[in-house]
Each structure stands twice: as C-alpha cells, then as structure tokens.
Amino acid sequence: MSPPSYRVWALPGLPEVRPGDDIAKLIAATEPGLVDGDVLLVTSKIVSKAERRLVEAGDREEAIDAETVRVVARRGALRIVENRQGLVMAAAGVDASNTPAGTVLLLPEDPDASAVRIRDGLRDTLGVEVGVVITDTFGRPWRTGLTDVAIGAAGVRVLDDLRGGVDAHGNPLSATVVATADELAAAGDLVKGKAAGLPVAVVRGLPHVVGEPTEAAVGARALVRTAADDMFRLGTSEAVREAVTQRRTVRAFTDEPVDPGAVRRAVAAAVTAPAPHHTTPWRFVLLESAASRTRLLDAMRDAWIADLRRDGKSEESIAKRVRRGDVLRNAPYLAVPCMVMDGSHHYGDPRRDAAEREMFVVATGAGVQNFLVALAGERLGSAWVSSTMFCRDVVRDVLELPANWDPMGAVAIGHAAELPRERPARDAGAFIEMR
Template sequence: MRLEVLPVLGIGDVTEGDDLSALIATAAPWLRDGDVLVVTSKIVSKAEGRLVEVPIDGPEREAARAEVLAGETARPVARRGSTRIVQTHHGFVMASAGIDASNVDRSRLVLLPKDPDASARALRAAIRERHGADVAVIISDTMGRPWRNGLTDVALGVAGMPAVRDHRGEVDPYGNKLNITQMAVVDELAGAGELVKGKCDQVPVAVVRGYLGAAGPDDGLGAAALVRNAEHDLFALGTAEARADGLRAAATLAESTAGGPVPPVVPAVLDGTDAGLDSAVVDRALRMVAGVVAPGTVWTLVTDDRRVRDRLGESAPPQGYGTAALLDCAPPGPADGDPGVLIRFGADLHRLRAALAAEGLGSAVLPAPSGVLGATLLLSYPPGPAAGL
C-alpha cells in the first residue's frame, strides 16, 4: 500500500452559508474516486452557522463562555483549575466540549457541528452529485489523550467507509486468534491529514489517497461507532471526581439486606458443602481502616455455618444456598456513661462498612449478642440489591 497525504490549498475563510463542496472541488479539481477527504470540523461549523456571539474580553467573556459550555455538556467528567473535560451531547469526551476560539473573530466562539456524521454524509453526497467524485469524508477535530501529552486529530464524523477495521476472529502469523483488536482507522487517517493541514497554515482540508480502493457503497455507521458505551467505560470520571463519587456512595451506604431476605455469602458448591467466605477480603477491609479507627476496637469474624445459623435463627438463608457471615464489632472499652465512645464507635463502624463495600461485600447492621457492647455486621456477597454498589 502506498499512501499520499495531500493538502487542499486555497479554500480561504469560510462563512455561514458557504457551499463547502463547491469550495473544496474548486480548490481540488484533482479529487479521485476512493480518496479520503479529511475536513477540519471548524469550517463545517462555520458553514453551518455553529457560532455564538460573546464579549471580546473581561469577566463577561468568561461568564458567557461558561454558559455556552454548560449548554454543550451532557456530563462533566473532570475539572482541573480552569480546564473542563466533559462529555458532549454527541458522546465525545473532550476539553471544553470542543468549543474553539482560534481562527475566528474574538467576538465569536465556534461550536462543534450539531451532527458530524450527518455533515459528513451531506458533504460526501454533494461532492459526488455535483462534482463527480465518489470520496469518503472524515470530519476531524483535535483532542488530547488520557495518560499522554500532546494532541492529535480524530474523527468526529465519517461517511463512505467504516470507522473501525475489525480484526477479531483473524489469526496472526503465529497462529494466535485475535479476540479484541479493532483499529480506529478513521482516527489514524484524521491524524495523517493533520500532518499537512497544521494549525496556523489555514489549510483546513487534506486528502489521503491510496488507503481506499473505492469509497463504500453506502455511508456506513459513522463515527458514532467509536463512542464507547457507558457500561464498558472503565474511566468514566477523573480521579478527583471518582473519589468524590466514592465518598458520596460511602456517605449514603445502604443496608445491603434491606427490604429482602438475608442473601448468602456465596452459593454452595454442587456437592452441598459450604463454599465459605474468603476471609482475606475481610482482612483487607480491616487493614484499610486500622489506622483511623479507635485503638483497641475489636473485630471478630464468624464464618462457621452452625454458629451463624444459630445466631440468625429464622433469618438464616435456606440450606443449600451457602452461608451468611457475621463480623462482631466491639468498641475499645465500656462507655461508662460517655456517649462520645459510642458516637466514635458508630463512625468507625461506618468506616468499616465503606471499606467492605469497596471490596464488594455488602453489609447490614444487627444488634450484638445479648449482653455484649457493640454491633454485628451481617456480610453478604455479592452485595444485596439494596446496597446500590
């Protein structure tokens, strides 16, 4: 494969209502079928009128920009100083929702195209119908990357080719079956186009020639195929935001068995013997809080099935469904009329429940055995549905 990356020169400034297909075709009459047209999203936004008026400077400008950002934000992701990382209504996670103040009059801000895939489809159709070239179109913009310095161009909209080249099911030269390899080729092509476009050269369009033999017969799924589903996103929040979310979860920790029967710790194995609770999980939670609870606080884990069932009585889970485990908790000494001891113990008990939840163990607070100062935690694994974890 031989690739050429060619700048499209002479397009000039783009204003609202301009016909991008005419501007591009006039500047690049050499377009061929199968070329990949990489178009900077900013000129698409300008042509579509995706601009907003803002004050030129001062606090009024910052306030107006913040208001615009709020309107373009579907979900905040992270905040550091004046930097805002957000998820746009398109699903993209970007700094400042892609709002741009460069290469535009200072009284305006440029927003991302409303629907970049639709913009790519419309531009492809216009070039094919009016100018006779069947090309693929990528609408590109600049993004940062987690864990890496520097920016690169990526695809926001695509028409005429798949966004992803799927290698799953293929076998490599060593006989290994590929299970997860999916290459975001449109991002790679967008990055290649940026090499000849630059940021200050006013070259908003590039052509990558040689990658496609021919554009696809239809427009394809577009760049929407690149947006990761929330359930598969392992890094949905910034570190500070994830920590804050965890603290909120700890502050509102629910009883894992509330509103339902006591769940088993784990299912019993097929021969009917008790699979038991991995005490190492509890040990990790205890070590986590060891340095912050009152010195001398006593924790006693009870996993013996017979002892647990005797103490739970009718609340014990049915035979054959595993066991519940108990964790007896006692303050360092008698309260002796000092309510502060019990208040501190209650706070320490909640700290432990939060640590157990972090290990995937749900818990519910039960009274301690008769005549014993303290409380008992009923442990469940996995957490009961009311735990919210």
Template sequence: MALSVTAPDGVPEIRPGDDLAAALLAALGPEDLVDGDVLVVTSKVVSKAEGRIEDGDREVWIDAETDRLVARRGPTRIVRNRLGLTMAAAGVDASNVAAGSVVLLPLDPDASARALRAAVAERRGVNVGVVVTDTAGRAWREGQTDIAIGAAGLAVLESFAGRVDAHGNELAVTAPAVADEIASAVELAQGKLGARPCAVLRGRADLVLAPGEDGPGARALIRAEGADLFGYGAREAVIQAVAAQPGARTPFGSPVDAAEFVAALGRAGITAHATAPDVVHTDRERRAAADIVAFAHGWHSTQTGDVDTDLRFRPVTP
C-alpha cells in the same frame, strides 16, 4: 503500500450558511479526488457552515454542551459531552472566531459527513469516504492529536479478529481505529496554522464503502457509559463514590461478582466473605468505607432487620 495526503490551500473563510461542499471542491482539482479517496474535514469549518457559532461566555457554553464532568484540574475541565465524546471543554472552541464568540461542535457529525459525501458524489461523480475531525488530548500522553468525530462511507474500525502473525500468534489488537489514524495522519499535512481545513488521503480504498453504504459512523468509536475503565478522573471517582448518588453509578461499570468484590474490600483493609453468589458479609465497624467500595463496584448494603454484627451486601440490580 503507499499513502499520500493532499491538503490544498485556497479554501476561503467559511461562514454560516455557506455551501461547504462547493468551497472544498473548488480547492480540489479533478485529479485531487477520485474513487476510493478519503476526504477529511475539520469540525471547525463544518460547524461554521452549519451556524454553530454562538455569542457569550465560553464557560456557559461548556456547561450547555456537557453531559457530565469526568475530571477537573483548576480551570481545565475534561467532560463527556452531549455527543458522548470525552474531551477538554466539551469541544467548545474560541479560536479562529470573533472575540466574544465560540464555535460548538456540529449537532450530528456523522450526519454532516453523510451530507458532504452525498454532495461530493453528486457533483464530482466519485465515491469517497468522509471524516470529520477534531483535536483531543490522550490519557497518559502529552500533546494532542486529531480524532474522527464524524464519518461516512468508511470502515472506522479495521477488524483483525481471528488473524495470526507470522509466528502463528493470534493478534491481541483486533480493531485498529483507522478513522482516528486517518484523522491524525492528515493533520500533519494540514497544520494547525496552515488554514487548510480539508485534505484527501489516498491509498486506503479498501476502507471506503460502496456507494449508498455510509457505515456506522464515528459514533461506533465511542465506548458506552460504563464500558470505559476510566469513567472518572482519580479525584472525581473518590468524590462520586463518597457522595453515592445513584445517577453516578453508570461510569463505574457493571457490578462485579462476589469474589472480585470481596477482593476489593480486602485491598481496602476490610475483611469480608461471600456466603452466596450474590451476598457478601463484612463487619459493621468500617461501614462507611465498605459502602464507598461497594458503590464503586456496583454493590450496596442491605438492611435485614437482624441484630447480628455483620453487614450484608448485594449487587445492584438494574
């Protein structure tokens, strides 16, 4: 297999209202874009063309684009933004824009990708996949890499479910995030300071969908609230469990079963036992600590009106 990436020079500065497809195609020659290619575009130029440039304080716009705080370290905020993406500063960017202005992410990156794909098909008569990218950090790793925040006409996940290796072992990784891999590979050719906001990856036509099939988009790569094992930063998780606001439960995930809850209480030094699939008992001496552990695991204490000395817990129901 051979992959190639072409990142053309010559794309002009994009301004609100510009015809983005026309600007990109002008920089791509007839041989630079053929059936089965993947056209990759930075979210910055998509946002500029769509008029997502705003004046004002960056912190105010971060607040406006934030759905909830995930973690904070000094002035740095990692948030889940309105698109469901978890990233620094909600994706609000103050670079490559006039002082005092910021660029917000596209309102709907998947829709932006669909529109660009349709324009390419209409004007060049070729069937391509489209990826809209942005830069994000990674947990446990230094540095940043580009990821797909919008996609159209592309299988964003490549399924390996049921396949086996040469030794007969079933593959553990069943769905490589190929849209993210494409975004990262292409960024190597674009360069952060290269003024090359688009590129074409060739060699994975098997991932490009048929004309008229746009696929699920990059939104399919976003885990639902509560499905991620790291819904909060370490410090923020402690604060949320202590504060115990009902609206903060979802990122902790679904309630665990009684056995797992009892084990969690035990790891916190709290003796507990289950008397039924949905009832756990512990003593009242460490009620505050038990309630904190319970909140993080989808359980809550119940008031029975009894005068006994134990504390009863049940899983939270939707």
C-alpha cells in the same frame, strides 16, 4: 509486488468559510482531482462555521456549561467533559480562538450527518465515491500532547475489527480493534497544520478503508466507548464522589456470581479508615459458600424468632418480619464486619470507658462505609443490615469467631437485579450549622 503505501496532502485554494456555505461545493471548486477511494479529512471548525455554530456567549465557561452533559474530571480551570455529541474532551469542544469578540464556535451538532452531506455533495458534484472524516483535536489519557481524531465519518470503515483472526505467527487475535478513522485523522493533521489555513487534507492509496453506503451509516459514533465498557469514565475525585453518591441499598440481586477479588479489594479500601490509637479495629468475615451463609442465617432466624416471641409478637407478625429480613438470604455473597478493641484504653471511669468504645465503633463504621463505597466502585450492589448485632453470641458461635470479635451487622453483596429507585437530592445545607 510493491510494498503498501499511501499519499496525504493538504488541499489548497479553499476560501474563508462563511455561515451557510456548502463545504462540498467549496471543495469541488478547487478542482481537487479526487478519485474513487480517496478519503477527505475535514477540520470540524469549517464545518461548524458553515452550519452556523458560531454563537454569542458572555464567556467561554458559560458556553462550556451549556454544551456539557457530564463532568468527567476537573483540575483548576480545566474541565474534561462529555458533551452533547457524546464526545469526552476538554472544554466540550467549545472554541474561542479566531472568532469575533463575544462569540464562541461549537462543534457540529451531528458530525456524522455533516460527513454524509459532504460525501453526498461530492458524489453529486464530481461523480466520485470518497470517504469523509470530520476531525477535531483531542488530548488523550496517559499521553502528553494533542492529535486529531475522527468525530464524524461517512463512507469510511471507522473500525477495523481483527478479532477472530491470527497474527503472522498464527496466534489468535482476541482484542485487536484498530481505530482506522482516528489514524486517518492524525495523518491528515500532519499536513493541514493548525495555522496554515489548510483545513482539508486528502489521503490516497487506501481504498480498502472506504466503505459501502451501508457501512457508512455507522459513523464515528462507533468510536465512542459505551459507559459499560469505559474503565476510565471519571477522574479521580469525580470517581470517588460518583461511588459515594451511587452507593445505594440494594435489596434484590441476580444469580450472577460475585468476584471474590472485588470483595477483597473493597476490604483493602475499608482498612484505610481512621482509627484510634493507631489500632486496626476492623475484621471482615467473608461467607463465600452457600452452606456457610445458610448455616448462619438459619441460626440467626431462630434467635430472632425466639426474641420476637419473648416480645409477645403474634406468629403472623413474626412471619412478616422474618420475610423482610430475606435480603441477606437472597444475596449470593455475605460479609460480616466485626469490631475488635485490641489496643483500646481502660480508664476505670464509666464515662471515659464508654467514650473509648464509641471511638472504636465510629472507626468501624468508617471502615464499613469505605467497604460499601468500594463495592459500588466495583459495580456491586450491597445492603448493610444490622441484624448480627442483635445476636452476637449466635454469630460468633456459628462462625467460630474469637470472643472479642463484635459482629457489626452484615453486608449482602451481589449484582443488582434492578436499578435503584430515584431518591430526592438532599440539601447538604440542611445538615450544617455554622458557628
């Protein structure tokens, strides 16, 4: 048996593509000699030209803005964005090269549909069953240089899912999914070239990657990771801003357990906050067992009820207030941030001593904010509640804390049971005074 092999070659003879042209008919007119099982690799640029995606634009940046759904990362003038097609790429795929002045070329509006039209057209014209991949050039995370990838496909198994199988040594394959359409696109780019005027390539010898019409409906969209599966959804600065803006108070949690490692990573972020005199004023007590949480919250509830009764509140009013505090009781995980003032200065002057304590309080608050933002980055919901500050002696007694540890509230942690309600955007200018 001969070893597996395939051929790939660029298709010569295609004329300059113009708006309204039928790509399939242009390919057929070159007498390409296609056979069943061939795969055509078609550069997106000629598809865009045929589909009248050449548009006037005052400048390329405006066109990129119009095609951008979400900025993923920005460095200087370079933007990596998610575009209208759901693709994450530089400049939203907007191309200003080899186009008339004052115009730009956008990607096909629906690359999968474009591939279907070319495939169907070749079947009607030449009577062959082929696969079609629409390609475009991408940079890649972690790797230098560009390569062609599939942005549209029809009649091609875009992914080869090997999970559930075994390798040559009998080891189970649990994570291997091959991006077949991207591999085909890269192979075609080796012969098409960027400036050779050869926008179409043919691959022959891999009929197993050409799918039936039912499989063709999947298209290259299947290659795009969902937001839930994308571990690298944002650039560094964008990820920080996203975590900060997405940090919302969560008051209802699911029963899903919390990963203790995620909380410890959040603590590691918390203790990078600034602090006075090179001190470390933060301590985090993690209540990971239901028994420890119940013991603390029961003691705090009893102390709160006693305070409310001393305030003359009615039993009905007390019951309502206690119910409102159930956000801590309903959380599957609690953390109690504490402040310690080791290393603080004592001046013997009430004004300066008060300012000294305030410095430590601010530093502790910065640590708590870091903690909450880091939890959001771990996709955990949280709610900071101040209640432990009103019964510090009780908290210290129940948790057996040193006398110099001041509880600074409690943080309920868990997986949000529902999406937070939309809140109106705040105008940062309203909080700024210029001098």
